[in-house]
Amino acid sequence: MAERKRQVVREELGGAALRLLATNGFECTTIDQIVAAAGVSRRTFFRYFKSKEDVIIVFLGDLGKFVLEALAARPAGEPPGAAIRAALSLIVDGFSEDPAKSVALTNLMLGTPALRARYLDRQAELQAGLAVELARRSGADPTTDPRSDLTAAVALKAFDVTLARWAAGGGTEDFGTILDESFALLPTRLDR
Amino acid sequence: MAERKRQVVREELGGAALRLLATNGFECTTIDQIVAAAGVSRRTFFRYFKSKEDVIIVFLGDLGKFVLEALAARPAGEPPGAAIRAALSLIVDGFSEDPAKSVALTNLMLGTPALRARYLDRQAELQAGLAVELARRSGADPTTDPRSDLTAAVALKAFDVTLARWAAGGGTEDFGTILDESFALLPTRLDR
DNA sequence: CCCTGCTTGACACTTAGTGCCATCGGAGGC
DNA sequence: GCCTCCGATGGCACTAAGTGTCAAGCAGGG
Secondary structure, three states, rough: HHHHHHHHHHHHHHHHHHHHHHHHOOOOOOHHHHHHHHOOOOOHHHHOOOOOEEEEEHHHHHHHHHHHHHHHHHOOOOOHHHHOOOOOOHHHHHHOHHHHHHHHHHHHHHHHHHHHHHHHHHHHHHHHHHHHHHHHHOOOOOOOOOOOHHHHHHHHHHHHHHHHHHHHHHOOHHHHHHHHHHHHOOOEEEEE | HHHHHHHHHHHHHHHHHHHHHHHHHHOOOHHHHHHHOOOHHHHHHHOOOOOEEEEOOOOOHHHHHHHHHHOOOOOOOOOOHHHHHHHHHHHHHHHHHHHHHHHHHHHHHHOOOHHHHHHEEEEEEHHHHHHHHHHHHHHHOOOOHHHHHHHHHHHHHHHHHHHHHHHHHOOOOHHHHHHHHHHHHHOOOOOO
């Protein structure tokens, strides 16, 4: 009940922030503007988000967790590249639900230094998670063998390249298709 | 003459900042402390550095430029992986000049979220630069062909893994050797 | 000697982010 | 129906990062 209410405020705040940030840019939008639009106090904002960046970045953390779960659920015999590609489908589907919003968010994130930096940091975290999962699947020791780490890095970079290209094209191309292309063009086949 | 003086102040400021940041941590060190140690005013600090993060991050930009120049100077026929590895020797040498300081700096950077994020952003910039240079060497069109981008990403990730491992080991191992190992363990050979 | 250009310090101001406390409103016990 | 407890909120004060502005100091050059 209280939980429900909290969720409402969170969405109101997130929605107002997203709208303003996408319109005015990250640096030019102040938290006072956001809370005014959402109808709560400044102090309340910081009870829902750790920082201004956090409004945009938080959901990436959940997304990463879902991808990790998806990877863990892939069949054991599947090659690493295919497994990661499949796990990423989750994000691909998310994007196609509301392409316009996804493109706006992506451009905001990739176009704002502070946000881009945070995005990369989150991605590095995900990469580490993927690496331990890949190591578990292959039976390698991730502390001494960097191969799974490198494989995860390569796969995520393919995703990165795809994301940039997709957003640059305004989201008109099919994300899944470009992603497959990127994986195919990888300077390795990621099949072990 | 004025230029000389400016350089002195810059080094004084950078040195004081580095010492304090390494000792007290990034968040716990205030700019007031830094300028007090360096003997200049708060305002002057911001005439030399854009932000607190900048003190640590600026030199990465120069480093990146040097690496790009080094890559451009490699013989045309050399495979991409070998060329990048060779270009990175520059950084390897820089590290071995003062290992203790390098390790401290690395740990500070990788251990502080804000700095790590900026580091990754700089690295992404370098990656883009490497990609256009690789494309130029291979005659590919970087706007449509993501292969050079992916190759650069893979190589830098090998560097990343190496850096983390080297810093974790306290800088006792030989950086160049671990870097070679990482490149050898890459899930691809980067030879085209 | 004075003029010019550059660097610096001081002050004021905006904004992000945090700690603290008073208040309000709903859920449940009597 | 009333009281109580608890979580959410708002307001206030405070620290710290940055930025704009201006006046003073300090070179070198005519």
